[in-house]
Amino acid sequence: MKQLTISEKLCTSCGACVSACPFGALRMESVAVVDCNLCTLCGACVDACPVSAITRPESAAAVPVTDVIWRDVWVFAEVEDGHIHPVVLELLGEGRRLADQLGERLVAVLPGHETQRLVAPLVVGGADHVLVVDRPELACFQDEPYTAVLTELIRRHHPAIVLCGATTVGRSLIPRVAILANAGLTADCTALAIDPKTRRLLQTRPAFGGNIYATIECPVSRPQMATVRPKVMKPLAADPARKGEVRLDQVADALLAARAVRIGYTAEVSNTANIAEADIIVAGGRGLLKAENFRLLEDLARELGAAVGASRAAVDAGWMPYSHQIGQTGKTVCPRLYIACGISGQIQHLAGMSSSDVIVAINKDATAPIFKTATYGIVGDVVALLPKLTEAFRAAKQRA
Amino acid sequence: MRMIVCIKQVPDTADVKIDPRTNTLVREGVRSVVNPFDLYAVEEALRLRERIGGQVTALTMGPPQADQALRDVLAMGVDDAVLLSDRAFAGSDTWATSYTLALAIRKLGGADILLFGKQAADGDTAQVGPGVATQLDLPQITYVRRVVSVDQAANAPGGALVAERLLDNGHETIRTSLPCVLTVVKEINEPRFQSLTGLRRARKAVIRRWGAKELEADPKRIGLDGSPTRVVRIFPPKLRSGGVMLQGSPDAMVAELVGKLKDLVGKAS
Ligand SMILES: Cc1cc2nc3c(=O)[nH]c(=O)nc-3n(C[C@H](O)[C@H](O)[C@H](O)COP(=O)(O)OP(=O)(O)OC[C@H]3O[C@@H](n4cnc5c(N)ncnc54)[C@H](O)[C@@H]3O)c2cc1C
Ligand SMILES: Nc1ncnc2c1ncn2[C@@H]1O[C@H](COP(=O)(O)O)[C@@H](O)[C@H]1O
Numbered sequence: 001m002k003q004l005t006i007s008e009k010l011c012t013s014c015g016a017c018v019s020a021c022p023f024g025a026l027r028m029e030s031v032a033v034v035d036c037n038l039c040t041l042c043g044a045c046v047d048a049c050p051v052s053a054i055t056r057p058e059s060a061a062a063v064p065v066t067d068v069i070w071r072d073v074w075v076f077a078e079v080e081d082g083h084i085h086p087v088v089l090e091l092l093g094e095g096r097r098l099a100d101q102l103g104e105r106l107v108a109v110l111p112g113h114e115t116q117r118l119v120a121p122l123v124v125g126g127a128d129h130v131l132v133v134d135r136p137e138l139a140c141f142q143d144e145p146y147t148a149v150l151t152e153l154i155r156r157h158h159p160a161i162v163l164c165g166a167t168t169v170g171r172s173l174i175p176r177v178a179i180l181a182n183a184g185l186t187a188d189c190t191a192l193a194i195d196p197k198t199r200r201l202l203q204t205r206p207a208f209g210g211n212i213y214a215t216i217e218c219p220v221s222r223p224q225m226a227t228v229r230p231k232v233m234k235p236l237a238a239d240p241a242r243k244g245e246v247r248l249d250q251v252a253d254a255l256l257a258a259r260a261v262r263i264g265y266t267a268e269v270s271n272t273a274n275i276a277e278a279d280i281i282v283a284g285g286r287g288l289l290k291a292e293n294f295r296l297l298e299d300l301a302r303e304l305g306a307a308v309g310a311s312r313a314a315v316d317a318g319w320m321p322y323s324h325q326i327g328q329t330g331k332t333v334c335p336r337l338y339i340a341c342g343i344s345g346q347i348q349h350l351a352g353m354s355s356s357d358v359i360v361a362i363n364k365d366a367t368a369p370i371f372k373t374a375t376y377g378i379v380g381d382v383v384a385l386l387p388k389l390t391e392a393f394r395a396a397k398q399r400a
Numbered sequence: 401m402r403m404i405v406c407i408k409q410v411p412d413t414a415d416v417k418i419d420p421r422t423n424t425l426v427r428e429g430v431r432s433v434v435n436p437f438d439l440y441a442v443e444e445a446l447r448l449r450e451r452i453g454g455q456v457t458a459l460t461m462g463p464p465q466a467d468q469a470l471r472d473v474l475a476m477g478v479d480d481a482v483l484l485s486d487r488a489f490a491g492s493d494t495w496a497t498s499y500t501l502a503l504a505i506r507k508l509g510g511a512d513i514l515l516f517g518k519q520a521a522d523g524d525t526a527q528v529g530p531g532v533a534t535q536l537d538l539p540q541i542t543y544v545r546r547v548v549s550v551d552q553a554a555n556a557p558g559g560a561l562v563a564e565r566l567l568d569n570g571h572e573t574i575r576t577s578l579p580c581v582l583t584v585v586k587e588i589n590e591p592r593f594q595s596l597t598g599l600r601r602a603r604k605a606v607i608r609r610w611g612a613k614e615l616e617a618d619p620k621r622i623g624l625d626g627s628p629t630r631v632v633r634i635f636p637p638k639l640r641s642g643g644v645m646l647q648g649s650p651d652a653m654v655a656e657l658v659g660k661l662k663d664l665v666g667k668a669s
Contacts, residue, residue: 003487022634024411024430037463041491041624044634057624080569143530143540168567172542175530179498184628187494187525206637208522209413214634221628259539260580263562264573274569280665304665322545322587323566328413328521329436329586337664348413354640358664360657366645374643376660378653385650392658393665400666 020048087165209351283309287342345370401454437517486611491624498531
């Protein structure tokens with residue numbers, strides 16, 4: 001049976017492993033003892049042990065190694081409302097870096113219909129190749145044909161790495177592809193790197209609502225697949241001089257069948273909707289006291305070109321729709337600026353926004369936990385402060 | 401109508417604290433609960449049963465104490481429960497988890513509707529629902545915020561289901577044949593409380609427990625060996641550098657803040 005082994009001879013009972021274990025599976029008796037029912041063999045303790053007393057069982061190769069050579073970095077070119085999704089350009093920026101380091105090509109994969117005009121932005125954004133599949137059945141995203149086509153392309157061309165945005169579409173599609181491709185998949189990454197020795201992709205992601213980070217790799221299986229959180233990677237500066245090749249692949253009709261089909265689509269009309277993509281978010285909590293005060297927030301948002309978010313308390317009160325909820329049970333966001341208005345900053349809310357670049361907190365309670373996370377804090381009445389803030393930003397813009 | 405709900409036992413994040421000294425999770429005294437998202441899946445299954453009749457089975461893979469998670473949902477009204485527990489499952493990533501759950505679902509004879517939470521609160525991957533759907537070659541609707549209709553007669557044999565899926569920029573309506581997989585978001589319903597009779601029934605319920613042998617699992621596809629991903633390092637998040645509390649009158653603080661944010665705001669618009 002696979003389990004950790006702890007050398008009684010080496011263990012100095014220092015306790016480093018006990019505090020390193022994210023699953024509470026270790027305790028200290030005369031030496032460290034592991035509870036096999038809690039241990040997930042994650043290896044955090046192995047790294048933490050200063051005297052190398054802990055060893056993790058080595059796994060047999062999960063997937064047989066074949067003689068195929070897996071190379072190139074692929075980015076799935078998600079299309080939203082007829083445009084290349086912004087996260088695709090971010091992934092091309094990051095993918096360019098990875099591909100250059102590996103000395104391989106960066107390929108944008110574009111399944112869709114009548115997508116000619118979308119090819120140029122992908123090349124300008126950094127792709128050496130654009131791999132196109134053009135079929136009417138692919139006109140809008142549907143799980144099954146997109147899964148079948150992407151899996152088929154992977155079988156044909158053997159990419160080493162496949163990246164995709166951690167969007168609703170990406171997080172529905174890529175797990176299906178990973179199963180069919182027998183590939184490892186890491187969700188919602190916030191950092192990617194190449195291990196220079198092994199040339200493996202090192203994928204870093206938050207877990208436990210951002211309370212810990214894990215770096216994950218796929219030792220054997222290929223491709224190495226990851227979804228990446230929007231807004232964390234940087235797009236390249238658009239270079240119209242960049243050249244790329246386009247390749248059109250044909251696929252069999254059988255791959256395009258769908259049992260789950262889209263029969264209706266409603267775009268959310270409000271321009272304050274897509275918090276996952278926003279550069280600036282102003283978010284309100286119970287401290288706004290009533291639904292009408294969200295107007296004050298919307299005024300500020302309009303002034304800043306920002307999206308409006310909400311805490312769960314504000315959503316539960318019916319002041320904002322659920323699609324605006326930020327946090328563990330809502331969306332995860334990482335804008336350049338997050339302004340939290342009347343939000344206490346409970347751990348479940350922080351889980352969704354604590355990786356924002358700059359955080360501003362306005363709260364009348366100086367001891368509110370949000371101030372521990374905030375870059376700038378203001379203690380005061382948010383209902384009185386919001387109009388002043390909107391006015392001050394407006395005045396500053398006019399001066400500029 | 402046969403329904404199977406997959407639930408996971410996770411640490412209660414309401415209890416999770418960070419040790420400020422070591423910057424790691426304090427796990428002592430942290431209770432285990434049913435993954436909050438999965439309660440919405442359970443509730444939806446119970447509501448479908450009330451609407452169209454049928455049977456709801458809860459399924460979990462986890463350590464022996466995950467038995468409690470199953471009893472929690474039995475107390476909500478789930479009909480029966482199966483626990484997949486075996487040391488050989490330890491170290492499973494989402495690939496191996498999907499494979500193992502799919503084997504159990506096959507052994508149960510499948511179902512018309514399989515329900516999952518949007519994601520688990522510990523791993524946050526949202527991969528297991530689509531993973532199981534693919535292992536079983538079933539259609540899926542993810543991020544479901546409303547089940548519009550279930551019609552067992554529609555274009556038989558399995559019937560059809562229509563649901564609304566929440567997208568980043570709106571929502572779409574999807575029609576799928578049955579059987580199918582649904583993953584649900586919080587907006588879909590308000591989970592019910594456990595009832596007294598439910599609690600009594602849950603205490604007495606006999607929960608089937610299956611291991612790798614009962615599932616006739618391929619040892620190369622379960623647990624650590626069946627997992628293509630490997631965690632190589634776990635570390636605490638970077639502490640945010642100490643924030644600045646602005647001082648002075650409200651107007652002074654507003655002016656100072658606007659000054660500090662000027663560049664940031666200018667760039668965005
Ligand atoms: C399983 C689970 C999942 C959860 N998921 C989420 C999630 O996804 N997202 C989320 O946000 N929460 C989530 N929560 C809830 C979370 O624990 C908090 O209850 C919630 O975030 C609190 O929202 P709030 O900060 O708006 O309200 P409160 O905690 O009530 O805070 C209101 C704040 O406003 C301040 N205030 C009041 N009046 C004023 C005023 N006039 N001017 C200035 N400040 C004022 C108060 O000082 C207080 O700090 C979850 C909880 C659980 C158990
Ligand atoms: N070990 C497990 N046993 C049963 N269901 C699970 C398990 N892990 C995940 N699930 C289900 O899959 C969903 C997504 O989990 P995850 O992919 O881990 O985020 C959860 O909400 C559960 O419905």
